[in-house]
Amino acid sequence: MDTAEIRRRFVAHFERAGHTAVPSASLLVDDPNLMFVNAGMVPFKPYFLGQETPPFATATSVQKCVRTPDIEDVGKTTRHGTFFEMCGNFSFGDYFKERAIELAWELVTKPQSEGGWGFDEAKLYPSVYVDDPEAVALWRKITGLPDDRIARLGKSENYWSMGVPGPGGPCSEILIDRGPAYGADGDFSAEDRYLEFWNLVFMQDELSAVRSKEDFDISGSLPKKNIDTGMGLERVAFMTQGVENMYEIDVMFPVIERAMELTGKKYGANPEDDVRFRVIADHVRSSMMLIGDGVTPGNEARGYVLRRLLRRAVRSVRLLGYEDPALPELMPISRDRMGETYSELHTDWERISRVAFAEEEAFRKTLQAGTQIFDLAAQEVKKSGATKLAGDQAFALHDTYGFPIDLTLEMASEAGLTVDHEGFRQLMAEQRERAKADAKSKKGQHADTGVYRGILDANGPTEWLAYETLSTESSPLALVSGGAVVRSLGNGEVGELILDRTPFYAESGGQVADAGIIEFDGGRLEVLDVQRPVRGLVVHQVRVVDGEFALDAVQRGTGQLHAQVDPEWRTGARQAHSGTHVVHAALRDVLGPTALQSGSYNRPGYLRLDFGWTQSLSPEQVKDIEEVSNQALRADLPVGWQYMTLPEAKEWGAIALFGETYDVGQVRVVEIGGPWSRELCGGTHVDHSSQIGTIVVTGESSVGSGNRRIEAFTGVEGFAYLARERDVVAQLTGLLKTQPGDLVGRVEDMVERLRAAEKEIEKNRVAQVLAAAGSLAEQAEVVNGIHLVAHRADGAGGGDVRTLALDIRGRLPQGQPGVAVVIGVVDGKVAAVAAVNDLARERGVSANALIRAVGPLLGGKGGGRDDVAQGGGTDASRVDEALSLVVTEVASAAGA
CATH class of the missing domain: 3.10.310.40 (Diaminopimelate Epimerase; Chain A, domain 1)
Known part of the structure; x- marks a missing residue:
């Protein structure tokens, strides 16, 4: 059974059982604690945490995942890789343990001829948390297995939490016995013998303190018990396809086969070569999927992970003896195998391949430059009479020039030298600690959302009217300062105000929050920022600029506040946000459909748009983008929006931007000029393109490898920019006593004469x-x-x-x-x-x-x-x- 069929049968099984099939989310997640989606439940976290109300009672998905804690270890074992697919079924207060076990056992054991996977029951072992007798009884009842076929495991194996206070619960796993060749009878810690492939989490406990995986407090039971399961697609694939491990399944081994053809080496002939083959198969696929979801190689965060994956793949091919560009030979193989499920790999192949192949070419140049630097360092070592390259030199090659340590070790050996590997590892460890400290610091900046969830639970969601009006009469619900609920703010103090309804736009999608005021009897609040710390709740950061704001006094009086958005601010913001859509469409007109926005920022009168592109734009291309944009404004294109499901929006041709998280229910599609510009967007917009006023492109620059940025002014700010340019031209023509049309020639003549004088x-x-x-x-x-x-x-x-x-x-x-x-x-x-x-x-x-x-x-x-x-x-x-x-x-x- 091929991998695509396993995936199809999983989804069909749970759809027949009434689950809503949810498409895989992007690998990029808007979560301060995660770099990538690393588990199938991640897109559903807001539902499990109570931050959002799920639009369905039960769901199923096959989620793309990436885990990269120990990239260096990939390939050394056959059980783990960086990219994988997690099949899951989820219940949000609907069914619980008994139904979850029934559904899993049915699919696993049902004959393949009847739509199941056909595993031999005699080889299957459920595992349960040692203190969960209910699960033991249910496994006996549903499967008929004897007691000695149900393994009892401790907290480290069979109790789940997210590592923070919140929901948790015991787990049950389904294990398959691969036979005595893989380990001792009854040794459930030997993963090769009793391989776990499906984990059923029974989310039933409220954890008040989580000190470690095995040390936490259970404060009580959850009001709604949930189910979260995760089944490793690759593990089921290699077990049903009769191969030894995940690297030999139908979607991965063809890459190894092509690598064997290129290098002349054979998989299975040499353990060191086998590791390299596995690295190639894993990293080529992972890199392709990351680029497909909008990641570009860089020196920080996600971009750095992608760069490491690509370079380790290229390096592994080189170690196997192939010196020519390898990714153009290998990545199309992976595309064809994964593209059966993820069709966007074919439709977006031009962009994906351009990014990947450019990074390989850059790395090949890095190898050339690094080799020269290594040669000089090696000469210095030999001249000094030493035989060991210092750890700091090896680290500099790795950290500054991207030179892999294994290449340094190989070349040192060829030169008759050794490397201070311990010194290198120490410097790498110090760098990791600095990175962890930095990540921890950044993570610590994200406030605890518990106070906001409490306000939301007590009062319900904010009635958000930013699309309909610029002012509302609103009731104050809560006031927050320093992370805690307070009752008043003195003159000049800053706090966070929650209203029952608001006209203010909360920052999202690159558009900054609205500015404005909130008036109360006897005073006034200035709105500094507007955010959504939890879905459904709009929070206004305010400063008291007149009077003293006391929540009790307001509620005893009229109980109403007047919330007013600054209309000039909103007008400028609408112009900038619609202008961003126009520039994006113009960009694709000029450069082609692979030029896709990867990020944006809009404030009144100004926009910047980041997009994936591997080379700088020519002045002519920038001019063309500006001209196409302003032609769209001149055409007075209608601007409209409507709501639909995400699959409907994609079928309609709407662009979903990289890294953005969209509702699994209804999404908002904004279109300008019909199909000319269709994007998923929750921002505020003009009604006709001419209302943008003007678009003046002021710059195009690099923001990292494979990413470019366009900046522009819109509206009044655009005209002001042009007026400043006009004034500069007027001053220069006055100084040089010439006409504007002759100005460039006069300046060129002066520059040429100046250069000649400097040469003399x-x-x-x-x-x-x-x-x-x-x-x-x-x-x-x-x-x-x-x-x-x-x-x-x-x-x-x-x-x-x-x-x-x-x-x-x-x-x-x-x-x-x-x-x-x-x-x-x-x-x-x-x-x-x-x-x-x-x-x-x-x-x-x-x-x-x-x-x-x-x-x-x-x-x-x-x-x-x-x-x-x-x-x-x-x-x-x-x-x-x-x-x-x-x-x-x-x-x-x-x-x-």
């Missing part, structure tokens, strides 16, 4: 420097028979210093040993050059040795050949001391 000045300056060579040579000091010039040249840079030193050496007495050392100083930077003729070298004087001697005094280093060497530094205060040292060094070398 430079020519004269160099002539003056060189003119001193003759007199300096005539004044040479004779040191132990060596004619020596040691000269300080203030105002001379590196090129001039070298020219002067060589000229002096050439003017020293013919037939006599001669040395010229010149040290120049420009803006505090020091350049030193030593030039030694043949007769002086025969006397033992080395230009390389002289530069190495003075380098530390000058705050730098250098080197070169025995006849000419150069160096530099940053300490100009010791130049005279360095020149004196030259005399001493020449005397010593010649005397020897």
